Amino acid sequence: MADAVAATGSQKLPRWRRDLWVHVVLMLGAVLMISPFVLEVVTSVKTFAQATHTPPSLVPHPFHWGNYKDVFESLPFGRQLLNTVVMTLARTLGQVLLCSAAGFAFARLQFRGRGLLFGLFLSVLMVPSQLFLLPNYEIMQHLGLLNSISALWLPGIFSAFGTFLMRQFFLQLPRELEEAARIDGANPLQVYWWVMLPLATPALMALAILTAIWSWNDLLWPLIINTDPSKMPVSAGLAALQGGAPHQLSRPDGWLAPSQPADDRAVRDLPAPCPRGHRVHRSQGLATALTP
Amino acid sequence: MTVTEQHQDHPGTGSRTSLRPEPPSRSGLRRQDAMWATVLIAPTAIGLLVFSIWPTLLTFYYSFTSWGAFGGHTWAGLENYTQLLHDSELLQSLVNTAILSLITLLSVPLGIVVAALLHRPDFRLTRFYRTVYFLPAVTLPASIALMWRLVYNGDFGPLNWTLSLVGIDGPSWLADSHTAIYALGVVSIWGSIGYNMVLFLAGMQAIPRDYYEAAELDGAGSISQFFQITVPLLTPTTFFVTVITVINALQAFDLVFLMIGKTNPALEKSQTVVYLFYEKGFVESQGGYAAAIAFVLLAVILVFTAVQFRMQRRWVHYG
């Protein structure tokens, strides 16, 4: 089906020549994107005096590993890593499921008050999250969830952002598929589950990744809601390491704390950029098979 | 004939261009739809009601009160709002936020371009590029602040060192009130490109491959394919990303909190509205006034989003 491209490729330049300018542009961009990281890593193994030396040297003499030494002291690191994983998984799964359901309904179902309700969802997006801090703290208290693992993820599974994202994606999908299913007598829930969700994989992946990252970086909420270090995620735990004296923002030692989640799996799992063939046949008559 | 003409049917217009059989008994489906929509939307709706909408209403009420530092409030009427009108600091922070948002918007076209370049058949090194461009999005804000403070350092930062090679004596970028907000803007773009790229890549995968194949056979080059197919068909995603980018930029806080700091002489010319809200609400314990500030921001965001939704009819094409 999608092999027509290969045929046209042969009468043109070889692929690497054709893509050369693209690589040049992307490489330049990549250098710009990555240079602050390189700088940080280089600085992290320098003493402050070396770091302030101009011109900046790329390889410090001598190497100074002291900055990494105390990163793992005073933290129940393993425990916090587990908390981060639990928090991230719960938020991600919750959002992927709930937001795609709501997004589908907004995009594809006709009902009275749809515009108004969606407007309300959007308005939530517009409220700065800092504004929720105090009221949500009090709600958590009423629920008796202060200082618990559930407090880390519960408010995070409901997302106006995710609903909006999924709605826009579903709006982009052609209508023929679901209409075929609807004519075959499938109800909206079946259409959502069997027809739309499989097609929405790229958007679901994007939402999952963004939610996971947002979870990983979320600092203020976990820090305030949970006081016990063993109930904190890594982000809040690490924050304690970076705390300086009131008189300084950064100090010569402790300049650096590990900044990346140790794996880049999140990145590798991004939706594959080579699109799968847009196959309509797979789901035709699917609904008939489903309805008893 | 362009692709855009094929995709002119907007939801609600009812103008069906293709000849499809009408589904049986529309009103019955409607009723059914409403019931299922309730089932599908309810969980998120209830959650948002409890954790977002109710707190927002509560805060709206608080904006008419005056707070003690530790709870307890008295009715203050419009006092907070009249105080706002004379607050030059707030006005400046609105200007700063607007500048930051405009700069950050650049990450939308940049995100499309990067995504489009990666979205080529059989392209090499995609995984590497994706990882690199996405790296800032998976980095802790505190760490981002740290590395950029190194970059921008006036005395021994690599940026000024590079400038000195061509005889320019650079400022302390983050501490100089003329440059601080633009310096934050650059970090903001840098941090959003990868994020937007992910969303655009997801959107591009929904574009049927055969459109490109047809264009290829017509002899369209990759650039004209990009403008004729990708850009118009991607508009729902572009619309989404634009709205989100603006909303996020208008709510910027971390950058100022971590990179500027409260003893910085450039603070006044670079603090965002949310930073001011935080400072008033959590540091100076003026909860009621902070709530009023939040609602000014909310009004600004509402207006922007409403405008964007109005304008989408002109340029967004839904399938």
Added chain:
Amino acid sequence: MAALCVGLAAAGCSGSDTGSNGGAAAKAESGAVTISYAIWEKPQLATMQKIAAKFHAENPKITVDIQLTPWEQYWTKLQTSLKGGSGADVFWMNIPNLKKYANGGVLMPIDAYVDRDKVDLGNYVPAVMDAYKFKDHVYALPKDVDAIALWYNKELFKQAGVDYPTADWTWDDLTAAAQKLTDPAKGVYGIAAPAEDQANYDNTILQAGGQILSADGKKSGLDSPEAIRGLQFWVDLINKYHASPSLQQMTDTDSEQMFTSGKVAMYYGGSWTVLDMKAIPEAKRFADVAPMPHDAQHYSVSNGLGMVINSKTKHPDAAWQWVKYLGGKAAAQMQAETGTVIPAYKGMADAWVKSSPEFNLQVFVDQLKYAQPLPSSIDTPAWRDPAAAELAKAWTGSASVEDAARKAAQIMNDALAKEGS
């Protein structure tokens, strides 16, 4: 003027000793309890853990859970959790915030416990002790006291042929030396003149005979001629004599880092910086301390932390046991001997001085003779940052010192008027 004298001889210790493990409290609360203890200084964590371990050994039923929150988030977290009625049982407090928190009813007065256990409040440096009394109640046992002194780089002084600072130095001597030590070619400045209240201009305002806050706490003194002189001193070092980096440069790289990397020859630093100096090999080699130069007076400001109890704590007795132990002699000794802080407990200063023989730490202790507590009102945070931001405009040259001082005073007076209402 509450001048504080540190009795250098060990004060007689009465009752608040380590041997007593609070039999009454142990009976009142059956079973084991955990007390949460919130702090913000990472360098002090190790010492705090040691003290907590020792306390637990003596009081097996009470476990202390130390919660370190960085300074940047400490007060946000504290305020939110106290508003919500949770929050740590025992936490650190500083002088500028005490009245706000005590007035808000979130701190437990400890008078009854002090009387019951006969804790002698005379054991503590009076200025700090008095700062933790509010409306006839005692709210904390003081933990430590800090002082400011002049750090200088011996090597840079030798290279420039300038004599080391002495106790007789006046502001003029300092300015002259700073100019001699400045070497633009090397990128070295004589002194760092940041716009910091506690370490810098609060001290010079007092030394010039001014006041930051009137004695009755109702009026700002920032716009008095004396205060303006105290501010002008720093601004001139940057803008007139060019003997200090600009405020922008010092925002990028704080003065302590500039000093430890040999970019400035002198800077005003607090006793809390000693741990940092010891940790940097180069600084350990070239750094030493001298008394602050004086003007009309020798005065200086001083802050001291206090350990307070959450008024909503579920375990008041156990929390008190822990505070009493922290405020006791054994804990003070551990903090002194590790060089962590100058304990507020009298008679421990010597041990702190001896902990770091490489620096002349006696200078800090001597400075306490002239110290008065940091200015504070019922709601210090309402004016402290805004006034400081206004004053900084004089440093960057975007306003004259007089105008900046007048505006800052106005901000202070408006906030103080609100407190009264």
